[in-house]
Amino acid sequence: MLTSLVQGFLFGLGAAVPLGPINVLIMSTALRSYPSAVAFGAGAMSADATYLTLLLFGLLSLLDHPTILLVLGLLGSGFLLYMSYGIYQGRHDPIHLQTLEKPPSIIGNYLKGLGLTLLNPYTIVFWLSVSTYIQTAKLQPLWTILGMFGGILLWITLMPLLIHKTKHLFSQKTVTIISTLSAAIIAFFGLAMLVRIARDFF
Numbered sequence: 001m002l003t004s005l006v007q008g009f010l011f012g013l014g015a016a017v018p019l020g021p022i023n024v025l026i027m028s029t030a031l032r033s034y035p036s037a038v039a040f041g042a043g044a045m046s047a048d049a050t051y052l053t054l055l056l057f058g059l060l061s062l063l064d065h066p067t068i069l070l071v072l073g074l075l076g077s078g079f080l081l082y083m084s085y086g087i088y089q090g091r092h093d094p095i096h097l098q099t100l101e102k103p104p105s106i107i108g109n110y111l112k113g114l115g116l117t118l119l120n121p122y123t124i125v126f127w128l129s130v131s132t133y134i135q136t137a138k139l140q141p142l143w144t145i146l147g148m149f150g151g152i153l154l155w156i157t158l159m160p161l162l163i164h165k166t167k168h169l170f171s172q173k174t175v176t177i178i179s180t181l182s183a184a185i186i187a188f189f190g191l192a193m194l195v196r197i198a199r200d201f202f
Helices: 002-016 021-030 034-056 066-089 106-118 121-136 141-165 172-201
Strands: none
Touching: 002 121, 002 141, 021 034, 021 066, 021 106, 021 141, 021 172, 034 106, 034 121, 034 141, 066 106, 066 121, 066 172, 121 141
16 A cells, blocks of 8 residues: 555656646746646646546546547647747736736636646546556555645645745746746647647647
8 A cells, every 4th residue: 555655656746747838837827826826736637637537437548549639639739829828928917916907817727727638638648558557566546546646736736835935036027037938838838749749640
């Protein structure tokens, strides 16, 4: 049990920590609102839980179809480019929540995190590979999965908290630069997904 829990926890951290579109968006949101940043991460984790549920009922493999993965990939890349544009448009927004005309929406950010992860075809591939890993390593599925979500939950709560608590160290000009870079990174991920889709499906 303990081995499965620890390996799952480390696996969850390993999956959550690397720089990706979700982390960039959480960081960008955390500069202005900690609850909204956590909501974004929670949305992504809920999408993982959705795919995990499908996996447990043996339904996830049905989504592992070229046409479905292609449609999800195109929608996901388009969503990333849309998010990039939104971040760039709001690059001059004040860093302090009380001076924002429209404070970040907790529900809106939750839905963005949920939608972005659901529309990522490689999330499906990830969970199928997790299933194979659990079976190959002869781990206890329940404890491994609990450990994974524990690692992810720790990351999506502590990482934005650190950024939010240190935001006073950033000037408004610095935040504008960070937002511009974040938009560029998100656009890169969106375009990279399109290239990967073109390579994998055409």
